Amino acid sequence: MTATIKDVARLAEVSISTVSRVINDSKPVSPEARRRVLKAIEDLGYKPNEVARSLVTKKSNLIGVIVDDIGNSYVANIVRGIEEIGRMYNYDILLCSSYGDRQIETKFIQVLTTKQVEGIILVSEIVNHEVINNINEYKIPFVYLNRYYDIVDMPTVSMDYTQASKQMMNHLIELGHKKILYITQSMDNDLTIEKRKIKGYMDSINSINEGPHIYEVNGHRISFGYEIGEEVKELVNQNEITAIFCCQDEIAIGLMNYFADNNIKIPDDISIAGFGDITLASIYRPKLTTIREPYYDIGAVAIRRILKVISGEHIEEKSINLPIQLVIRESTKKINK
């Protein structure tokens, strides 16, 4: 069996309290006693049992993180941010993947609470009302991160999407594009972040006195972008579209795949812009012009918030907005008249 504090105390010929004191540096201990304790710890290879410690201190130093799918690069980046900052404060993370199942998300919140995590970060792609309605009962610091939906009345960290959308439109307009197609997501309620992006598009398109062209895609995987290729191509031809602004990098890449397979050259024949700056965006050829959403920072800010709540600091605002950044690469270029 592994050594316990008792074993150390016995070997060092002191009481367990003294051992506890030197481990935690919580109270003064005589140099001599300290030396003996340290020696005993060394000899026994003693490591404090964090479970026992948690039980009495009620501090597990654990943050529960529920994600949709760690395989998404943006999720991985959020988790990186969470973990790296958490680590600085000596917190470990307990990872759970829900694969988009509401019931599983809810269940995880329960199991995480029983594991005595001190905070929970939910990275979801759906809106889980059950969680939203009941999370307060758990009285546990909580942050709800959602890439697609506006989370209201809940602690979250987000970005100014309308502004971002406008920035991209400005870029396109500066390149001489006027007939700009926006590809949006058809989603299931009014609280979509998409709405904010569309607003940015509409504001910009109105400002140059052009009419909007909007196409709806139903899903956010690369394959969906591919599947809409043909219809988009027709739309482009009918309306003399010269640039396409996609609400999601994945869609943009799927579309570029379709164009590549159908001999349409990007950016010579048409400019394409995305949103998100997923890992692929800079690897794909042509490299995708897009908007970088600072996911690492989102994770970092989310856990900082939780840590603050844990340490009793008062937090004013529920929602924090992070700056986004326009990333101009190869998929957009000056219009050729």
Place this chain on the structure above:
Amino acid sequence: MTATIKDVARLAEVSISTVSRVINDSKPVSPEARRRVLKAIEDLGYKPNEVARSLVTKKSNLIGVIVDDIGNSYVANIVRGIEEIGRMYNYDILLCSSYGDRQIETKFIQVLTTKQVEGIILVSEIVNHEVINNINEYKIPFVYLNRYYDIVDMPTVSMDYTQASKQMMNHLIELGHKKILYITQSMDNDLTIEKRKIKGYMDSINSINEGPHIYEVNGHRISFGYEIGEEVKELVNQNEITAIFCCQDEIAIGLMNYFADNNIKIPDDISIAGFGDITLASIYRPKLTTIREPYYDIGAVAIRRILKVISGEHIEEKSINLPIQLVIRESTKKINK
């Protein structure tokens, strides 16, 4: 405060032992008592404190997973496998990212042990001798997963790389290629998995009475594949190479990026094959012909092994080999004479 077993006992007017019995279904309880306990649990919203439970049962139901970087898609897939199977057995995972730092890996093993994890899976890209030499002292079920190095005398799960390499060569040879360049990794010891891949290449190239062409790259990121582009191009020209087999998808993609930027058409001008089947491989255009390494399964098998050790089953072999799979896509094609 949250309700404890005592509160439940008091409300149900039974002893805490009875409550414990109904929670764990560990011993018969009279229907009447059970009913009252269940009611009390319901009324109080009681959830057992897993920390306290762990302390007495010595079962944390936690598996520690130390990864290099969760942002790598293959790592994410391993973690998925670990988590999904772990979940089936009611195990949660504690995630730590080392970013390739040996000392941090070692430190994590320590903190994980103090957290009383019941097993540790290390997903590393380097060889950490300190871990290898000391892990036995911890007497904790352990699996060492390494994508680049052969792990010997340690529980691990791997694949038959030589065989895989031969399969790819066969595919290339069947397409009519003879002058095949292999791009290898220059790595720092004899225990590299690369050695096994090279063996497959050499065996095949010998079997068709051709001479080997091998180029060394020093790193496994996409950017490295790009950087060697020019030199590879010259080599190809000098030796009339018609196909390139890269030891890693990342290198293949970096190279294809270089070729795309320099007007060399894949697969018309030259065939390229990778190894790994990373997410990008099927998204990139042209889609990459490669070898699929079953990372999800590796994670799944790794945790199954740990679970078996925990449950006291005897495990014979240290190392398990999983089958790989040739994935033929667009980047290789019949040689045009």
Place this chain on the structure above:
DNA sequence: CTGAAAGCGCTAACAC
């Protein structure tokens, strides 16, 4: 079938 009591490994009063 049920309750009392011991104890998991540790921290934190509380005395000395």
Place this chain on the structure above:
DNA sequence: GTGTTAGCGCTTTCAG
């Protein structure tokens, strides 16, 4: 400075 002791919330003998 140091030791004694009472728990933290739970499981598990051991009697009854």
